Amino acid sequence: MALPPPLPASPDPPRPRRRIPEATVARLPVYLRSLLEVEAEGQTTVSSERLAEMAGVNAAKVRKDLSYLGSYGTRGVGYDVEYLLFQMNRELGLTHDWPVVIVGIGNLGQALANYGGFGDRGFPVAALVDADPQRVGQKVGDIAIQDVDSLPALVRDQGVAIGVIATPATAAQEVADRLVSAGISSILNFAPALVTVPAGVSLRKVDLAVELQILSFYQQRRT
Amino acid sequence: MALPPPLPASPDPPRPRRRIPEATVARLPVYLRSLLEVEAEGQTTVSSERLAEMAGVNAAKVRKDLSYLGSYGTRGVGYDVEYLLFQMNRELGLTHDWPVVIVGIGNLGQALANYGGFGDRGFPVAALVDADPQRVGQKVGDIAIQDVDSLPALVRDQGVAIGVIATPATAAQEVADRLVSAGISSILNFAPALVTVPAGVSLRKVDLAVELQILSFYQQRRT
DNA sequence: ATGTGTGAATCGGTTCACAGCC
DNA sequence: GGCTGTGAACCGATTCACACAT
Numbered sequence: 001m002a003l004p005p006p007l008p009a010s011p012d013p014p015r016p017r018r019r020i021p022e023a024t025v026a027r028l029p030v031y032l033r034s035l036l037e038v039e040a041e042g043q044t045t046v047s048s049e050r051l052a053e054m055a056g057v058n059a060a061k062v063r064k065d066l067s068y069l070g071s072y073g074t075r076g077v078g079y080d081v082e083y084l085l086f087q088m089n090r091e092l093g094l095t096h097d098w099p100v101v102i103v104g105i106g107n108l109g110q111a112l113a114n115y116g117g118f119g120d121r122g123f124p125v126a127a128l129v130d131a132d133p134q135r136v137g138q139k140v141g142d143i144a145i146q147d148v149d150s151l152p153a154l155v156r157d158q159g160v161a162i163g164v165i166a167t168p169a170t171a172a173q174e175v176a177d178r179l180v181s182a183g184i185s186s187i188l189n190f191a192p193a194l195v196t197v198p199a200g201v202s203l204r205k206v207d208l209a210v211e212l213q214i215l216s217f218y219q220q221r222r223t
Numbered sequence: 224m225a226l227p228p229p230l231p232a233s234p235d236p237p238r239p240r241r242r243i244p245e246a247t248v249a250r251l252p253v254y255l256r257s258l259l260e261v262e263a264e265g266q267t268t269v270s271s272e273r274l275a276e277m278a279g280v281n282a283a284k285v286r287k288d289l290s291y292l293g294s295y296g297t298r299g300v301g302y303d304v305e306y307l308l309f310q311m312n313r314e315l316g317l318t319h320d321w322p323v324v325i326v327g328i329g330n331l332g333q334a335l336a337n338y339g340g341f342g343d344r345g346f347p348v349a350a351l352v353d354a355d356p357q358r359v360g361q362k363v364g365d366i367a368i369q370d371v372d373s374l375p376a377l378v379r380d381q382g383v384a385i386g387v388i389a390t391p392a393t394a395a396q397e398v399a400d401r402l403v404s405a406g407i408s409s410i411l412n413f414a415p416a417l418v419t420v421p422a423g424v425s426l427r428k429v430d431l432a433v434e435l436q437i438l439s440f441y442q443q444r445r446t
Numbered sequence: 447a448t449g450t451g452t453g454a455a456t457c458g459g460t461t462c463a464c465a466g467c468c
Numbered sequence: 469g470g471c472t473g474t475g476a477a478c479c480g481a482t483t484c485a486c487a488c489a490t
């Protein structure tokens with residue numbers, strides 16, 4: 001399976017569009033990071049063994065995961081670093097930036113706004129939004145805080161595609177609803193609350209208290 | 224199975240110590256949060272159906288999960304809120320505080336230090352640590368930043384049990400090693416890097432870039 | 447009648463092991 | 469000989485469905 005068999009008269013490159021397991025999707029960014037390291041080392045090729053070691057998984061899993069993207073490896077050799085990087089970036093949709101809006105500019109929201117880690121990696125913080133009229137107009141870094149009502153305009157005019165919820169728990173669902181109705185279909189929720197979204201909208205959550213409580217459970221058990 | 228059969232002459236209350244699946248452990252904090260809400264509403268009893276709705280899972284899962292803690296429900300009635308809260312807190316090790324040390328007081332570290340969400344929920348930020356001599360001695364809120372070398376003393380004298388890594392990726396493994404050798408066996412890693420720890424040490428990771436990239440994948444696919 | 451507790455069926459994901467290709 | 473790609477076996481977790489307790 002060296003080259004994909006040329007489909008009969010297909011006008012533009014048909015994307016594979018295989019169904020990729022959720023667990024695999026969650027690991028792709030980790031492989032991407034590993035590949036970038038390998039690239040930085042100047043290696044032109046890399047084995048599943050090596051990638052596995054760098055990503056903290058086993059080699060069989062790497063091979064199976066990568067096989068969902070297509071047959072991009074060479075038997076007896078390994079994976080071409082550049083080529084795999086290209087495919088991975090394409091698959092993850094990282095060929096262009098995804099502007100982000102942060103909603104709720106309290107302690108955590110400000111921190112996320114200042115945190116460089118977003119912009120670096122293709123997720124520039126395009127806007128900050130808060131429901132508190134007192135905060136609207138204030139600046140964090142060089143971005144002014146806007147009213148919640150400006151969400152639809154942000155989506156329309158700035159192409160904001162991802163919403164980050166950093167409000168108190170009580171406001172989270174309301175904010176999510178407004179994000180969705182403004183046309184945002186990817187949400188990252190930091191509020192310690194259950195948020196539900198319609199089908200077709202992606203939702204990920206990060207709950208620091210939950211993480212600490214999980215650690216507490218195992219710590220407790222050890223002693 | 225109303226009462227656990229009395230074991231022959233066991234001197235002190237034998238904890239159940241059943242093996243609890245990892246996936247279940249990760250949901251216990253969510254049930255806890257839901258229970259606290261139910262308690263606040265003044266309900267004295269709650270069904271698996273209701274808890275499921277609040278936690279965003281289905282009722283069968285709630286029942287199975289709770290059954291790992293013991294048979295704390297009453298058929299035809301539901302779960303006693305207070306009693307279940309007590310058991311849950313005990314199981315999660317939340318009957319006392321777990322002091323936390325944050326390592327790496329850059330943007331993210333400072334944010335986490337200021338973020339109230341930790342202390343409120345039984346995880347007081349007991350200390351801040353940074354490798355940069357320039358930062359040592361400075362204060363964030365009312366906590367002074369200490370040198371990395373003070374980690375063993377923090378564990379010994381202040382009972383710090385959980386380490387939070389908020390350093391750049393390059394320092395993460397080194398910091399983890401120092402936390403472990405200082406006697407810390409629960410680590411929450413925010414650095415975008417693979418960190419490995421010896422058996423017997425718990426490690427959870429939160430990688431914001433990874434979360435965004437996962438969202439990007441699905442966003443990409445939709446369009 | 448109601449709602450838990452739990453075996454049994456099912457499902458998604460991981461690991462094994464080897465055929466296939468370089 | 470070396471390393472990928474992938475069916476098959478396996479494993480943990482989820483869901484089903486119902487016996488059982490109140």
